[in-house]
Amino acid sequence: MVPAADALLLLSFGGPERPEDVMPFLENVTRGKGVPRERLEAVAEHYLHFGGVSPINALNRDIIAAVEAELVTAGIELPVYFGNRNWNPMVEDTVARMAADGVGSALVFPTSAWGGYSGCLQYHEDIARARTAFGAGAPELVKLRQYFDHPLLIEAFADAIRAARERLPVDLRAGTRLVFTAHSIPVSADDAAGPPADGGRLYSRQVGDAARLCAAATGFTDYDLVWQSRSGPPHVPWLAPDIVDHLDVLATEDVAAVVVCPVGFVSDHLEVIWDLDNEAAEKAAELGMAFARAATPGTDRRFAKLVVELISEHLRDTRSRRLGDVPGYGCTRNGAACVVDCCAAPRRPIGGK
Template sequence: MAASYDAFLLISFGGPDRGEDVVPFLENVTRDKRVSAERLREVAEHYYHFGGISPLNEENRALLRAVIQELNTHGPQLPAYWGNRYWHPLLVDTVRQMAEDGIRRAVAFVTSAFGSHAGCRQYLEAIQRARQAVGAGAPEIDKLRLFYNHPGFVEAMADRVQEALGQIPERRREASRLVYTAHSLPVAMASRCEYVDQLREACRLVSERVGRAQWDLAFQSRGGPPDQAWLEPEVGQQLFQLARCGVADVVVVPIGFLAEHIEVLYDLDVEAAGLCDQLGLNMVRCRTVGAHPCFVRMIRQLIVERISDDPTRLALGTRGPAPDVCPPGCCPSVRPAM
């Protein structure tokens, strides 16, 4: 039976809008995690490098405006809300406002294309905590499915890649290399979900769209204690290896990130670009998908499929569409159950 919704909710990570918000924001992010004070200061400096302002909030505002316009034009017409896990507008405050507005059931789009404990399960847990905090009258909130292989995401990402390839001199373009990047995870966490498999499928699909048979997947922005194993290769390692193999031009594609934010700007535009300068590599950084029209249309399509009796679920490749509802126990934490 088709579901009935009376609101759309955009859920994201959050980020500071000014310098004085950086440390409180990072304290929210790292609460209950094994992160040293030294690492916290190091990450804070990444934000201060850009004036203490994360571009993520403005990116989400632009995406929300585009989705509202898409829904108003093509339907379904739904009031739209936005809430973050770690900074204002905080999800719990948004859910409280929705309850005050009389919203009964909302469909939620989470700004994460791939399934993992950090990118999917923790958002579901955040929704549950926010509803519990609001209490009686809190709306039901249903998260839309993962979309890493949805044609709207793949086409939008392929368009961004083509745009980046166009910045490489034509005579060298064919020999250039695509290096996709995504947020690293602890190996123990990645082994309990399909994160890497989903990433590889998305990279393959985008590469096919732009006519590239060779590509690499690397990881960035690792955290946690130094003795903990994280996914590899790290993006710097991969760039070093490509330079050793004689590659002259690389297009770095942050496929694991939907919007511009500090981990993209600092880890790629500062650190990776600086390394490429040292290695003699010409690096072009591909834009994130952002509010690309194909991506915005995809969000509306995901909403429509949830409210429709039509069982069709769009997906490219061989893995098929992700389920509407995550199965119990998916994407568990690395911490063993007590």
């Protein structure tokens, strides 16, 4: 039997929208993780550089408006709600509002395409926490599947890569190096991601598969996958190399132009505009290297179409469209673990997108 749903919940990470929210937001993100105060103050400066406003909430509201329009086009009547893990609107408040509006069951679209703890399981924890906070009678919530290799996502990234290359000097385009980035996580967390029988490393393998698909779609045979936004202590190994360090390496190889594609992000999170548009772009300029950053797909109409396709998989039993070679998984109701236990929690939970 195809399940019914009364609503869609877009579930995201959250971000401050005024300067006085920055430190409380960062305290929410890092609660229980032993992050020193001086580290929070350093990260706070990144937000304050942009007036204390993260772009993520506004971008998510734009996504919601686009999804609402696509739902109308598809003939699917679902109100769309918005909740966050770390800042207003908090998911607990949103689930309470959904219940007050008479929503008995809803699908949940996470703004993360990936498996692993912070990419998947932590969203289940958000769902479970919100339902527990409400108590008896909380809406049933079904998290939509991982979508890292959905054709519409790959198409949107591919067009963004082509557009970025067109912004480079004409005489350097032929030799452009394509560099993909995604949010780094501890190596131990990546090793634990994925069913044991599948060999782990689900997150980095999915990111690598998405990069491969995007490169193939744009005709690049030479590309690199690197990482960004590391936040852990120096003695803990994280996925490497970092994008800024990698630009130094490319300079030794006489690479004159790069297109950087943040394949691990669906929208221009603060980490994208700080780590790439500021730090990486400044490093490239220092090295005399032409630099262009590909857009993220959240503002592309195809992204809203992707969301509606995932909804249709549940409501209309339509076929799942996937391009990749790496497994992707769907999940169960009400914040339970994925059916195949695809996303193990690390010993100390790691924040993510």
